[in-house]
Amino acid sequence: MKRLCIAILLGSMVQGVFAQKIEIKGTVRSAANSEAVEFVNVVLQTIDSTFVTGVSTNNEGNFNLNKIDAGDYRLVLSSVGYTTQYITLDGIKRNTNLGDIFLEDDAIALEGVTISGSSQISRPDRKLVFPSERQMKVSTNGVNLLQEMMLPRILVNPMNNEIGISGGGELQLRINGAKADINEIKALRPADIIRIEYHDNPGLRYGNAEIVLDYIVRRPDTGGNFGTDLSQGINAMWGNYNVFGKVNHKKSEFGLSYYMGPRDFYGMYRDNEENFHLADGSNIQRVERGEPSHAMLFMQNLNVNYSLQASKNSLFSATFRLRGNNQPNWDYQGVLYNVNDETDMVNMTDRTKNSWTRPSLDLYYQQNLKNKQTLVFNLVGTYNREKSHRIYQESLKDEMLTDINNDVLGNKYSLIGEAIYEKQFSKGNALSFGLQHTQSYSNNEYRNGHNYDTKMHQGNTYIFSEYRGKINKLDYRFGLSLTRFYYNQSGNDKSSKKYSVNPKAVLHYTFSDHSFLRWKAEVFNATPSLSDLSATEQTVDSFQIRRGNPNLKAYLCYRTELTYEWKKGIFYSNLWGAYDYRPNAIMDEKYQEGNKIIQTWNNQKDWQKVSGRLMLRVGPLWDMLQLSFTGGVNHYMSNGNNYSHTYTNWYYEAQASFNYKRFSLFWQINTNWNNFWGETLSGGENIQMLGVYYKHKDLRVGVGAFNPFTDNYKVQNENWNRFASYKTKSYIKESAQMLLVSLSYNFSFGRKFKGIQRKVNNSDNDSGVMSTGK
Structure with missing residues (x-):
């Protein structure tokens, strides 16, 4: 009986050890100058690429993944301007500090990863919104993908693929930093979209913009893409053809x-x-x-x-x-x-x-x-x-x-x-x-x-x-x-x-x-x-x-x-x-x-x-x-x-x-x-x-x-x-x-x-003509 009690106690202790939640942390730096890199996407996946959790590095390049079960994982680090890095974590059982992780500089890098669970990371000047596998699976372009994300103040009209702001104001659409129009957003394939950067607090460089939506996408080196997007009214002559x-x-x-x-x-x-x-x-x-x-x-x-x-x-x-x-x-x-x-x-x-x-x-x-x-x-x-x-x-x-x-x-x-x-x-x-x-x-x-x-x-x-x-x-x-x-x-x-x-x-x-x-x-x-x-x-x-x-x-x-x-x-x-x-x-x-x-x-x-x-x-x-x-x-x-x-x-x-x-x-x-x-x-x-x-x-x-x-x-x-x-x-x-x-x-x-991202774009839409009607 005494041996049985000891065995039960030891089994409980072992189970407690293995049930313990662990922490994974580290610091991401540039391999070129050892400076900390902020806004790096840090995604933890299982070996079969299932999403577990994800964060973004802070201003000091630090990241911290909490409440992780012991097991085998893959850590994926990606950021604009750097080559994506994959780190295998086999048999991790205790709190782990990975120390400094160096990303190779590539000024035109735009690679990313597919996330199987919806993720949104808030920063002082923007939100980093990662589309989930579910959202990409049911979407065909950048407009109806945005519709699935339901971002604050963003109104998406799925009937005619329009994007607006609740209450009005200037909405700037961008692709890799370059200001784009709605037709360019329609041409984006969801599989090529790494994330959407949602600026609800844009800086002075954006002028009087109320909100900026910046689609960070992958770009083809050779080849390209073609597509069409058609909508037609059945009981009225109303159409959108792209x-x-x-x-x-x-x-x-x-x-x-x-x-x-x-x-x-x-x-x-x-x-x-x-x-x-x-x-x-x-x-x-x-x-x-x-x-x-x-x-x-x-x-x-x-x-x-x-x-x-x-x-x-x-x-x-x-x-x-x-x-x-x-x-x-x-x-x-x-x-x-x-x-x-x-x-x-x-x-x-x-x-x-x-x-x-x-x-x-x-x-x-x-x-x-x-x-x-x-x-x-x-x-x-x-x-x-x-x-x-x-x-x-x-x-x-x-x-x-x-x-x-x-x-x-x-x-x-x-x-x-x-x-x-x-x-x-x-x-x-x-x-x-x-x-x-x-x-x-x-x-x-x-x-x-x-x-x-x-x-x-x-x-x-x-x-x-x-x-x-x-x-x-x-x-x-x-x-x-x-x-x-x-x-x-x-x-x-x-x-x-x-x-x-x-x-x-x-x-x-x-x-x-x-x-x-x-x-x-x-x-x-x-x-x-x-x-x-x-x-x-x-x-x-x-x-x-x-x-x-x-x-x-x-x-x-x-x-x-x-x-x-x-x-x-x-x-x-x-x-x-x-x-x-x-x-x-x-x-x-x-x-x-x-x-x-x-x-x-x-x-x-x-x-x-x-x-x-x-x-x-x-x-x-x-x-x-x-x-x-x-x-x-x-x-x-x-x-x-x-x-x-x-x-x-x-x-x-x-x-x-x-x-x-x-x-x-x-x-x-x-x-x-x-x-x-x-x-x-x-x-x-x-x-x-x-x-x-x-x-x-x-x-x-x-x-x-x-x-x-x-x-x-x-x-x-x-x-x-x-x-x-x-x-x-x-x-x-x-x-x-x-x-x-x-x-x-x-x-x-x-x-x-991996393509460089464009920063600005300007246009003049004021005709200067006085209206003539009521």
Whole structure:
């Protein structure tokens, strides 16, 4: 009996030893200079490549893997700029310090590993989001892969492969550091995507970007890839057609992508309520009852790219982009009623034909220097050409009461030049500074019974410097920028010139691997658009005239925000609040002039917004189901020179993703996020989307529905002006219960190589033409 007790005790001790959780840690350094390397992806796998856990090295190059069971493992270390290293750990039974691990320098390395379990690592300036095997298995491109990840504030429309930000703001899409457009993201194969770097706190080098999504991908050395992504409405003429391809030969890469998007609707109409208080004391209240009319447009985008990797430390690329939109019909028709006398009614027609073309040439050069230094030069030339023709008529039987014809021809030329220098120091500290200058010239012709020819010059100069450092658990970033805005219109004796100094500060405190708190404050410059500055006018209807204001001044914007994040296991939460203050903001205003109401813009007193948002995410559950919910509120305070308004908007967004074997199901609902600016409320979309997909190898097919549970689709806009207010509801019947079919096919050939990542990209999308419609 005594021997049996001893045997049981010894067995328990042995079992306790083997059940003990162990720790694996180490420090990653560069083999070239022995400096610590941060943001290295450290992945622990079993011998059969099953994911166990993963972390990223900190600013000192350290990593720590906790709560590991004894056994046989493989450690995989990968990072941009270094060759991936594999370390075999056989029969590990106790806490292990691997000491210094040296990665061989390869300035163009982009290799990575496939992770079998979802992983997200938070850093002060970004999140490193690794796609899981499950997410890649059900995705065919970079857009629907992002949809599966459910990142904070990112809205993915799987029906037409669009990516946006909840609440608006500038979203920058990048591939290996280079700014890309949505069609280039569609061309990415999920198997080539190592990770997505999610910058929800971008630095000054990104300008006014709200969020930056940088896809870190593998690149082919020889061979390339080709593919297509097609979506087509079943019960409506709605389509998205994409074809793309890329071929590599030695040090050169050739790429081409083309997108075509036709739309043809016959169920578009609007209902409108208007109130006019004229200078003679009369008050007119009328209602527009819309009738189904025709809406047709045709969008197309072409990208042609050539890049040369002359050495592992240099990259040159030239990209030609052609954007175009032809809108031959955007027609409204209906009847206008006098609210006080319904027998007083007239027929109304409001038809707009519009087209624009935007070719651009982008030249880029990057040179990596010794000691973690980088130089970037970028030059972009753009030509914007826009044509617009609007007819507005009010008639009674055969008598024409109002007949308005507006013709606009706009030509704008712009040149953007940028230079950036970056230097990485030890312990994660970094310094960057740069210069950007934009010079533009526009020549616009307005014909509406009066002939207006406007010639305008505009210049924007932006100089910035930013430093990033760390004190224990506190990461900080301080930046300072100087902006210069210049504007002149020919024939106008006045010119505008303004200088401003814009500081930015970020404090990021990491409580643990599961939570952090971040505070950000910044001042940035806002400049008037060329269309608002035009010394011209356009007739809107029988009572209203839209007029530009060449006396507009640039103004400063002040913003502060606080973010708290907590995540553990399958649970994730993000709590965010912000305050915006913009004194002298350029906002709309209206005033009486005879029996006409003049719509214009002016520097008003101030605009303020208080915002709050909470995001909750759970999943994946059973490696199949993922749920996400976001709720928030925006409170607006708009104070003009002659008005004061407040408005509060509550909203929510919810998503669910379910995957089983080769099938995936996606559901999404968004309630209206409404924006209030000046005296105008711009309504958001209240939409639902439902889709089912099946994937086999490189082919994915699916069916989906847009607003499947409603019989109509509308967007509501309002204006609260005391002289001329309105409440407009715009409808497109085809957008309700619209059924879609989709097909994606993407394949590649050739071996992989490691490509240098591009840092910046610029574009000019402002045509400088004043709008002619309501």
